[in-house]
Amino acid sequence: MSLSNLIRGKNxxxxxxxxxxxxxxxxxxxxxxxxxxxAKLPKEKTALLTDDEEQAILAWLAHIGEADQEIIxxxxxxxxxxxxxxxxxxxxxxxxxxxxxxxxDRRTCGQCANLIARRCQAAxxxxxxxxxxxxxIRDLPRRCEGYxxxxxxxxxxxxxxxWPGLIQTSPVGGVGA
Numbered sequence: 001m002s003l004s005n006l007i008r009g010k011n012x013x014x015x016x017x018x019x020x021x022x023x024x025x026x027x028x029x030x031x032x033x034x035x036x037x038x039a040k041l042p043k044e045k046t047a048l049l050t051d052d053e054e055q056a057i058l059a060w061l062a063h064i065g066e067a068d069q070e071i072i073x074x075x076x077x078x079x080x081x082x083x084x085x086x087x088x089x090x091x092x093x094x095x096x097x098x099x100x101x102x103x104x105d106r107r108t109c110g111q112c113a114n115l116i117a118r119r120c121q122a123a124x125x126x127x128x129x130x131x132x133x134x135x136x137i138r139d140l141p142r143r144c145e146g147y148x149x150x151x152x153x154x155x156x157x158x159x160x161x162x163w164p165g166l167i168q169t170s171p172v173g174g175v176g177a
Contacts, residue, residue, distance in 0.1 A: 049080050056093040063096045097139055105162070106141035113148040122146025 049057075057079060061072055079086040097110065114121040115138070123134035128146040145166045147159030160167060 049076070049086060053079070053086070053090060056096075057089050059096050060089070060093040104141065106143055107147055107149075107153070108139050108141055109136040109144075110138040111150045111153055112144070112146075113150050114146055120146065122148070 054076060057075065058072070061075065066072060075089060079089050097108070109115045109120065112120075115136070118135045118138075120128070120130065120134045120136055122128045122144075123130035123146070124132050126132070128134075128144065143159070143163040143166055145159045145163065147162065149156050149158070155162070
């Protein structure tokens with residue numbers, strides 16, 4: 001039995017296909033016809049990294065503690081020429097906490113020295129009304145009587161001084177909830 005009979009099967013009539021000669025990918029001296037001259041390939045345009053995008057990526061690198069100038073240069077270079085890398089690193093920039101507006105006096109729990117290992121130490125000590133194992137949302141701006149300024153907060157007042165209206169006193173002089 002021939003190979004064509006095995007491929008076709010025993011009872012099928014023979015079918016033949018026509019072959020189209022392949023177009024060479026490299027220049028052929030006689031015809032001059034190549035794939036490049038026949039096919040219209042899309043030209044991939046990689047837009048350069050904008051200044052705002054570069055600043056956002058630099059802010060993220062600083063946020064994660066990256067200080068090695070060679071690594072920083074490699075990341076920026078990769079983002080400049082690779083759209084997939086640029087999209088990845090720009091996605092990571094969303095992790096950087098945004099500064100509060102100048103007129104907003106609220107602070108996040110992430111800025112408070114009482115936040116240790118995701119737990120509020122002021123709640124643990126019973127200084128605020130919350131469960132002793134309270135785990136606050138780190139990046140939610142708020143006013144809290146248990147706030148203790150972190151190292152980077154220029155206003156060194158504690159929450160009870162900063163927002164005295166949060167604490168209600170009862171008529172007999174005690175502190176109410």
